[in-house]
Amino acid sequence: MKTVTNKFSNIFDSIMSGLSKYKEAIVKGDLFVKLSFLWMGAGYFRRKQYIKSLIITLFEIAVLVFTFTFAIQYVPKFGTLGTVKQESVFNPITMQKEFNNYDNSFQILLFSLVSFIVWAIFLVVYIRNIYRQYQLQLDEQNGKAPEKFKDYMNKFLNSKFHITLLALPVLGISLFIIIPLIAMIFVAFTNYDQKHMPPTELFTWVGFNNFVQLFGGGGITSTFGYAFVRVLIWTLVWAVFATFTTYIGGILLASLINNKRVKLKKMWRTLFVITIAVPQFVSLLLVKNFFADGGIVNTICANIGLIDWLRDIGMINTTYIPFLTSPGWAHVMVILINIWVGVPYQMLIATGVLMNLPNDQIESARMDGANSFQIFRHITMPYVLFITGPALVTDFVRNINNFNVIFLLTNNTYTTSNQALANSQAKEIDLLVTWLFTLTRDNYNYKMAAVIGIVVFVISAVCTLVVFKRLTSGDKEGAYR
Template identity: 55%
Template sequence: MRAFSSIGEFFAGTAEAFRKGDVWTRLSALICGSGFIARGQIVKGVLKTLVEAFIIYLIPTFMVPNLSKFGTLGTVVAQKTFDPVTRKNVWNDYDNSFLILLFSVMSMAVIVVAVILWMKNMRAAYEVQKLQESGRHVNSFRDDVSALFNKRFHITLLSLPTLGVLLFIIIPLIVMILIAFTNYDHDHLPPNALFTWVGFNNFRSLFSMSAESSFGYSFTRVLAWTLTWAVLATFSCFILGILMAMFINNKNTLGKRFWHTCFMVTMAVPQFVSLLLVRNFFANQGIVNTLCKNAGITDWLFNIGAIPTANYIPFLTNPNWARPMILLINIWVGIPYQMLIATGILMNIPADLTEAARIDGANAWQSFWHITMPYIMFVMGPSLVNSVVANINNFNVIYLLSHDVYVTQDQLMANSNSSEVDLLITWLFGLTQDRQNYKMASVIGILVFVVCAIITLVAFNRMIKGDKEENFQ
């Protein structure tokens, strides 16, 4: 509500500038610098007028050519034609659907920014008018520049990052969302082919099962595994990390430095190196399978029906084995991080709390459950939510362990370029890199955002209810 109130005040201030401004202030609606030039702020007025002129120049040269084609995303396909003058094949003046989409979004962004700057300019011109009418000091250009390095220095610092966020985050994000409503795929790759708007057809394909598309079949299975993975991967590392921290920091534990070193090794080596090595260890012809074969473990598992072949154990090539193995490997690389965080928290739990509980007759389990765990959850609650979202988007572990190793036997999932061990994020990556199916990848990207947003909002709303800090005062 506060945001809507601020927007309303912004519009009201602009309307007041129109209503109460003099001729120079109102003329600023057409020539942005006129209200400042008339009151002695010549440099500032000229700069504002030049910015306005540049935006006006962009209208016929950049905005109109792209926005006029935004409804169709282009109609002229690229092709070579014979030029009888040069006697060479030359490209025609073709359309590029992707560039039209991108430049149209950029044009809309320029329009929005221009409108905001125009309204701020009207308010600023009116403020200068009021300063002059009341006989107060009107800043010179030097005063304005000085203010940007003093009391308005935050604006100077945030200008470049804000521009970067707009150009490299917001605009690409909007383009990605819009691609979900097109037929941009391998058969419609600009400039040799054009893509166009298809409405919600891609969303219907993802949520339905038909003879032409198996995306609906794959989506439910990949989503279920993604959520299962996020919960199991997060809480397994979280709980085991806490237990490991308590074990190492227990006063009866010997060789604490040795245990710390053992668990820190996985953090010392880059994760992608560790995962690739582990993938090779557990490959069908890897060292672990060789040892198991020589020890007779492979034959025994085959005899009891645990594996489909007597040649190797399908650690990373069978869904019933690959999923548990990936979870175990993730625990191996994830526990040290949680252990370090939990160690810092455990060292800051007030000793008088646990001592008072011991005097009152609480055993070790009761002390852990009613004192240690609530304290850890209070401190690590936001981090836990972040871990769930991070595991939903945990590309490295899944991709590095399964890429070029796991091949799905489910033909319907294979048709949609997914597998039983894929997360939504790895499925999205495969669609773009292997199939160039950008439309469905964009739809999946939107759904990943929706899932993460729902989890984050629900979790944080529950955490901020009430003043839980009083429990630990």
């Protein structure tokens, strides 16, 4: 708690000091510094830094053009998300339809957001620019030569190299992850659903209604909250099992193969790696048909009498083993199949890590008379955990969001026999993400999907940030250098 307040006061301080510098620039700046309030390149121009002046001027013009041609179409409507509904008439002479100038709520939402972000970036650049101009003025007064453009650009290969490196990746992430994500978070506060779908219909803000519906029941169906809890529990169970079974399986398999006495290590590794060389959707769809109710495995089980035996002991009451079609069986099967999919990956990673063990430490420990268990417990395990720990946490989150395995194995074939779940379009085998997918794909219930997405995020965040903090605390990055 203390660190949080500290952080806040730090931020506050830096804002205040920034503002005071800004004030100073306004008061003490010369004409060109003041002119740069309007023309951002003015100061540079005065100090004969023409290229920089040109760049920043072009930037300013670009933002202005963006504002008056693009943003102005959407931002003013952000408060209502549009008011004009689509209407059209068919014109038999042109053979075409004539539409009115209608509003598209989702476009308004999305592009307003883009505008806000562009403006926020502009604001930062703008304020820093004024401060920068003032600094240039001071430098000139002190007789300091202005930085040459070439030197300035050179910095981007040196002390500012990280900006060069990060610019494009950050742009990509902003455009394709951050903006869509914020847009969908906004959607959780609207009534964007099947009855309010652009372009023909409008949607609008509804505040916290959707959250109330999810947690307080009412509204949709009385079973939604129940379905949510059921799906959530299975999601967590799945994530725990899926993560640890493959992790431990991978390490065990790697150490089994890495054992000095094992011949043909490469061949063994290759055999396992081949299974992941087949793309997941092929191998999973194949396995799905492999274990289908009328599939080959069932035929074999029937031939060897296994099905009759299972019927006799009351495990099943069908003429087949419902590997992927009935709760319980399916839950176990998806975890087992996930082991099949995941262990070779983990084995590869673990092999790399195990081959890289700090041998000198192990040797000296052995000299000191430690047995192999102690070595494993005190040297191998901490090392492996250090290297793969963060990956373990990301694996856990990835499994919470593991869409492929569950979707490919059960989509279209798993039918729930729990009516309460069915009434909310959920299934026992659904993870929150697959449920979310069903809600958006079949029911266009974007608002509830967004709410579920936020909940998934909160859960993942709570589960992992704690662990992650512990694993990376104290900045151990240098420990094994």
